[in-house]
Amino acid sequence: MEAKNTTLFINFKEAAHICDKSQYNESTWWERFRLVLRMTYCKITRAYVKKNKKLTRLVQDNDVECMDNHMKSDLKALFEQELKKNLD
Amino acid sequence: MTKHVLEPNLWIDKYADYLFNYTVTRVNDKVVAQDLVQETFFAGLKSAANFKGDASERTWLVSILKRKIIDYYRKINSNKGKAEVRINYTDEETEGDWLEERVADPFDKTAENKIENEELGLAIHDCLEKLPVKQAEIFKMKTILNYETKTICNEFDITPSNLWVIIHRARTSLASCLENNWFDAK
Numbered sequence: 383m384e385a386k387n388t389t390l391f392i393n394f395k396e397a398a399h400i401c402d403k404s405q406y407n408e409s410t411w412w413e414r415f416r417l418v419l420r421m422t423y424c425k426i427t428r429a430y431v432k433k434n435k436k437l438t439r440l441v442q443d444n445d446v447e448c449m450d451n452h453m454k455s456d457l458k459a460l461f462e463q464e465l466k467k468n469l470d
Numbered sequence: 471m472t473k474h475v476l477e478p479n480l481w482i483d484k485y486a487d488y489l490f491n492y493t494v495t496r497v498n499d500k501v502v503a504q505d506l507v508q509e510t511f512f513a514g515l516k517s518a519a520n521f522k523g524d525a526s527e528r529t530w531l532v533s534i535l536k537r538k539i540i541d542y543y544r545k546i547n548s549n550k551g552k553a554e555v556r557i558n559y560t561d562e563e564t565e566g567d568w569l570e571e572r573v574a575d576p577f578d579k580t581a582e583n584k585i586e587n588e589e590l591g592l593a594i595h596d597c598l599e600k601l602p603v604k605q606a607e608i609f610k611m612k613t614i615l616n617y618e619t620k621t622i623c624n625e626f627d628i629t630p631s632n633l634w635v636i637i638h639r640a641r642t643s644l645a646s647c648l649e650n651n652w653f654d655a656k
Contacts, residue, residue: 447490
Protein backbone atom coordinates (compact mmCIF):
# COMPACT_ATOMS: atom_id res chain seq x y z
CA MET A 383 0.00 0.00 0.00
CA GLU A 384 1.23 3.50 -0.85
CA ALA A 385 2.38 5.54 2.17
CA LYS A 386 0.40 8.70 2.89
CA ASN A 387 1.85 12.16 2.37
CA THR A 388 2.28 14.37 5.41
CA THR A 389 3.33 18.01 5.64
CA LEU A 390 6.96 17.05 5.62
CA PHE A 391 7.20 13.48 4.38
CA ILE A 392 6.05 12.37 0.96
CA ASN A 393 5.60 8.98 -0.69
CA PHE A 394 7.50 7.88 -3.80
CA LYS A 395 4.66 8.75 -6.19
CA GLU A 396 4.65 12.34 -4.97
CA ALA A 397 8.46 12.47 -5.04
CA ALA A 398 8.47 11.31 -8.68
CA HIS A 399 5.82 13.91 -9.53
CA ILE A 400 7.87 16.72 -7.95
CA CYS A 401 10.99 15.47 -9.68
CA ASP A 402 9.20 15.51 -13.06
CA LYS A 403 7.98 19.08 -12.45
CA SER A 404 11.49 20.13 -11.40
CA GLN A 405 12.81 19.10 -14.82
CA TYR A 406 10.71 21.95 -16.25
CA ASN A 407 11.36 24.36 -13.37
CA GLU A 408 7.76 24.09 -12.29
CA SER A 409 8.19 22.87 -8.72
CA THR A 410 8.07 25.15 -5.69
CA TRP A 411 10.82 25.63 -3.17
CA TRP A 412 8.83 23.70 -0.56
CA GLU A 413 8.22 20.77 -2.94
CA ARG A 414 11.92 20.58 -3.73
CA PHE A 415 12.75 20.61 -0.05
CA ARG A 416 10.42 17.67 0.59
CA LEU A 417 11.94 15.81 -2.36
CA VAL A 418 15.47 16.33 -1.07
CA LEU A 419 14.38 15.18 2.36
CA ARG A 420 12.98 11.97 0.88
CA MET A 421 16.16 11.44 -1.10
CA THR A 422 18.17 11.32 2.12
CA TYR A 423 16.52 8.05 3.16
CA CYS A 424 15.11 6.50 -0.04
CA LYS A 425 17.44 4.78 -2.49
CA ILE A 426 14.71 4.32 -5.12
CA THR A 427 13.93 8.05 -5.11
CA ARG A 428 17.63 8.86 -5.49
CA ALA A 429 17.87 6.48 -8.47
CA TYR A 430 14.75 7.97 -10.07
CA VAL A 431 16.02 11.54 -9.66
CA LYS A 432 19.39 10.59 -11.15
CA LYS A 433 17.81 8.89 -14.17
CA ASN A 434 15.35 11.72 -14.73
CA LYS A 435 18.04 14.42 -14.59
CA LYS A 436 20.12 12.41 -17.04
CA LEU A 437 17.25 12.32 -19.52
CA THR A 438 16.75 16.09 -19.23
CA ARG A 439 20.45 16.68 -19.86
CA LEU A 440 20.45 14.36 -22.87
CA VAL A 441 17.53 16.11 -24.51
CA GLN A 442 18.85 19.61 -23.75
CA ASP A 443 22.52 19.07 -24.58
CA ASN A 444 21.88 17.36 -27.87
CA ASP A 445 19.63 20.00 -29.38
CA VAL A 446 16.94 17.50 -30.28
CA GLU A 447 14.68 19.21 -32.77
CA CYS A 448 11.01 18.78 -33.49
CA MET A 449 8.78 20.38 -36.03
CA ASP A 450 6.65 23.10 -34.47
CA ASN A 451 2.93 22.19 -34.27
CA HIS A 452 1.90 25.01 -36.61
CA MET A 453 4.57 24.02 -39.12
CA LYS A 454 3.38 20.43 -38.91
CA SER A 455 -0.30 21.23 -39.40
CA ASP A 456 0.53 23.45 -42.41
CA LEU A 457 2.59 20.66 -43.88
CA LYS A 458 -0.19 18.17 -43.18
CA ALA A 459 -2.77 20.31 -44.96
CA LEU A 460 -0.52 20.73 -48.01
CA PHE A 461 0.35 17.07 -48.13
CA GLU A 462 -3.27 15.97 -47.82
CA GLN A 463 -4.14 18.12 -50.85
CA GLU A 464 -1.34 16.48 -52.79
CA LEU A 465 -2.43 13.05 -51.60
CA LYS A 466 -5.98 13.72 -52.81
CA LYS A 467 -4.67 14.83 -56.20
CA ASN A 468 -2.71 11.61 -56.50
CA LEU A 469 -5.71 9.51 -55.63
CA ASP A 470 -7.96 11.28 -58.17
CA MET B 471 11.79 -11.29 -45.40
CA THR B 472 8.78 -9.12 -44.62
CA LYS B 473 7.70 -6.75 -47.35
CA HIS B 474 7.03 -3.21 -46.20
CA VAL B 475 4.11 -1.20 -47.51
CA LEU B 476 3.70 2.54 -47.86
CA GLU B 477 1.11 4.40 -45.83
CA PRO B 478 1.47 8.01 -47.00
CA ASN B 479 -1.48 9.20 -44.92
CA LEU B 480 0.57 8.47 -41.76
CA TRP B 481 3.88 9.89 -42.94
CA ILE B 482 3.60 13.32 -41.32
CA ASP B 483 2.61 11.97 -37.91
CA LYS B 484 5.13 9.18 -37.95
CA TYR B 485 8.20 10.63 -39.63
CA ALA B 486 8.01 14.45 -39.82
CA ASP B 487 9.87 15.01 -36.54
CA TYR B 488 12.50 12.37 -37.22
CA LEU B 489 13.24 13.71 -40.71
CA PHE B 490 13.18 17.29 -39.45
CA ASN B 491 15.73 16.51 -36.72
CA TYR B 492 17.85 14.62 -39.26
CA THR B 493 17.82 17.62 -41.61
CA VAL B 494 18.38 20.38 -39.05
CA THR B 495 21.57 18.72 -37.85
CA ARG B 496 22.81 18.76 -41.44
CA VAL B 497 21.71 22.15 -42.76
CA ASN B 498 21.57 24.20 -39.53
CA ASP B 499 18.51 26.10 -40.67
CA LYS B 500 14.97 25.27 -39.51
CA VAL B 501 13.23 26.94 -42.47
CA VAL B 502 15.41 25.13 -45.01
CA ALA B 503 14.93 21.89 -43.07
CA GLN B 504 11.17 22.26 -43.20
CA ASP B 505 11.27 22.87 -46.97
CA LEU B 506 13.48 19.85 -47.52
CA VAL B 507 11.25 17.60 -45.43
CA GLN B 508 8.22 18.84 -47.36
CA GLU B 509 9.96 18.19 -50.69
CA THR B 510 10.89 14.70 -49.45
CA PHE B 511 7.29 13.79 -48.67
CA PHE B 512 6.11 15.12 -52.03
CA ALA B 513 8.88 13.29 -53.89
CA GLY B 514 8.07 10.12 -51.95
CA LEU B 515 4.47 10.37 -53.02
CA LYS B 516 5.46 10.88 -56.64
CA SER B 517 7.78 7.90 -56.71
CA ALA B 518 5.67 5.63 -54.49
CA ALA B 519 5.33 3.23 -57.43
CA ASN B 520 9.11 2.62 -57.29
CA PHE B 521 9.01 1.47 -53.66
CA LYS B 522 9.95 -2.21 -53.65
CA GLY B 523 9.20 -2.87 -49.99
CA ASP B 524 12.66 -4.22 -49.15
CA ALA B 525 13.53 -1.35 -46.81
CA SER B 526 11.26 0.19 -44.21
CA GLU B 527 9.19 3.24 -45.10
CA ARG B 528 11.41 5.47 -42.96
CA THR B 529 14.67 4.21 -44.47
CA TRP B 530 13.26 4.83 -47.92
CA LEU B 531 12.17 8.38 -47.02
CA VAL B 532 15.58 9.08 -45.45
CA SER B 533 17.28 8.01 -48.70
CA ILE B 534 15.14 10.52 -50.61
CA LEU B 535 15.90 13.18 -48.02
CA LYS B 536 19.65 12.53 -48.30
CA ARG B 537 19.48 13.29 -52.02
CA LYS B 538 17.49 16.46 -51.31
CA ILE B 539 20.16 17.61 -48.83
CA ILE B 540 22.93 16.93 -51.37
CA ASP B 541 20.98 18.87 -54.01
CA TYR B 542 20.57 21.75 -51.55
CA TYR B 543 24.34 21.95 -50.94
CA ARG B 544 25.07 21.66 -54.66
CA LYS B 545 22.72 24.56 -55.29
CA ILE B 546 24.29 26.85 -52.72
CA ASN B 547 27.79 25.88 -53.83
CA SER B 548 27.01 26.72 -57.43
CA ASN B 549 26.49 30.33 -56.28
CA LYS B 550 30.22 30.65 -55.60
CA GLY B 551 31.49 34.00 -54.53
CA LYS B 552 28.31 34.80 -52.69
CA ALA B 553 29.48 32.75 -49.76
CA GLU B 554 32.70 34.72 -49.43
CA VAL B 555 33.92 35.16 -45.87
CA ARG B 556 34.75 38.71 -44.99
CA ILE B 557 36.33 40.00 -41.83
CA ASN B 558 35.80 43.70 -41.48
CA TYR B 559 37.52 45.67 -38.80
CA THR B 560 35.92 48.99 -38.25
CA ASP B 561 38.31 50.51 -35.75
CA GLU B 562 41.96 50.34 -34.84
CA GLU B 563 41.24 48.65 -31.53
CA THR B 564 39.85 45.45 -33.03
CA GLU B 565 42.42 45.34 -35.82
CA GLY B 566 45.02 42.65 -35.20
CA ASP B 567 42.67 40.36 -33.29
CA TRP B 568 42.34 38.18 -36.34
CA LEU B 569 45.01 35.70 -35.35
CA GLU B 570 43.11 34.77 -32.20
CA GLU B 571 39.90 34.44 -34.13
CA ARG B 572 41.39 31.93 -36.48
CA VAL B 573 42.89 29.64 -33.89
CA ALA B 574 40.77 26.56 -33.31
CA ASP B 575 38.72 26.80 -30.15
CA PRO B 576 39.78 23.92 -27.88
CA PHE B 577 36.39 23.99 -26.15
CA ASP B 578 34.54 23.68 -29.42
CA LYS B 579 32.71 20.40 -30.05
CA THR B 580 34.86 17.94 -31.91
CA ALA B 581 33.59 16.24 -35.04
CA GLU B 582 33.28 13.01 -33.11
CA ASN B 583 31.11 14.67 -30.47
CA LYS B 584 28.96 16.19 -33.14
CA ILE B 585 28.36 12.84 -34.82
CA GLU B 586 27.56 11.24 -31.48
CA ASN B 587 25.09 14.03 -30.68
CA GLU B 588 23.39 13.59 -34.04
CA GLU B 589 23.11 9.85 -33.46
CA LEU B 590 21.74 10.40 -29.99
CA GLY B 591 19.19 12.88 -31.34
CA LEU B 592 17.99 10.24 -33.80
CA ALA B 593 18.00 7.57 -31.05
CA ILE B 594 15.73 9.82 -28.95
CA HIS B 595 13.36 10.13 -31.91
CA ASP B 596 13.49 6.36 -32.42
CA CYS B 597 12.43 5.85 -28.81
CA LEU B 598 9.73 8.53 -29.12
CA GLU B 599 8.26 6.62 -32.08
CA LYS B 600 7.74 3.63 -29.79
CA LEU B 601 5.57 5.62 -27.36
CA PRO B 602 1.80 5.97 -27.80
CA VAL B 603 1.16 8.90 -30.20
CA LYS B 604 -0.51 11.18 -27.64
CA GLN B 605 2.20 10.55 -25.06
CA ALA B 606 4.95 11.28 -27.57
CA GLU B 607 3.24 14.46 -28.80
CA ILE B 608 2.77 15.80 -25.27
CA PHE B 609 6.35 14.97 -24.32
CA LYS B 610 7.70 16.72 -27.42
CA MET B 611 5.57 19.81 -26.84
CA LYS B 612 6.59 20.08 -23.21
CA THR B 613 10.25 19.05 -23.36
CA ILE B 614 11.53 19.90 -26.83
CA LEU B 615 9.27 22.74 -27.95
CA ASN B 616 8.97 24.17 -24.39
CA TYR B 617 5.23 24.86 -24.54
CA GLU B 618 3.55 25.96 -21.32
CA THR B 619 1.52 23.40 -19.35
CA LYS B 620 -1.66 25.46 -19.84
CA THR B 621 -1.25 25.58 -23.63
CA ILE B 622 -0.79 21.82 -23.88
CA CYS B 623 -3.74 21.16 -21.57
CA ASN B 624 -5.96 23.37 -23.75
CA GLU B 625 -4.78 21.76 -26.97
CA PHE B 626 -5.40 18.20 -25.75
CA ASP B 627 -8.31 19.05 -23.47
CA ILE B 628 -6.70 17.46 -20.41
CA THR B 629 -6.13 18.59 -16.81
CA PRO B 630 -2.65 19.48 -15.50
CA SER B 631 -2.71 16.30 -13.36
CA ASN B 632 -3.37 14.23 -16.49
CA LEU B 633 -0.53 16.00 -18.22
CA TRP B 634 1.95 15.19 -15.46
CA VAL B 635 0.88 11.54 -15.45
CA ILE B 636 1.46 11.38 -19.22
CA ILE B 637 4.81 13.16 -18.89
CA HIS B 638 5.85 10.75 -16.13
CA ARG B 639 4.98 7.69 -18.24
CA ALA B 640 6.72 9.13 -21.30
CA ARG B 641 9.88 9.98 -19.36
CA THR B 642 10.04 6.54 -17.72
CA SER B 643 9.57 4.69 -21.03
CA LEU B 644 12.01 6.95 -22.82
CA ALA B 645 14.69 6.55 -20.16
CA SER B 646 14.44 2.74 -20.30
CA CYS B 647 14.39 2.73 -24.10
CA LEU B 648 17.52 4.88 -24.27
CA GLU B 649 19.16 2.77 -21.62
CA ASN B 650 18.58 -0.38 -23.70
CA ASN B 651 19.21 1.02 -27.16
CA TRP B 652 21.78 3.72 -26.63
CA PHE B 653 23.83 3.23 -23.47
CA ASP B 654 24.00 -0.56 -23.75
CA ALA B 655 24.96 -0.30 -27.41
CA LYS B 656 27.79 2.14 -26.64
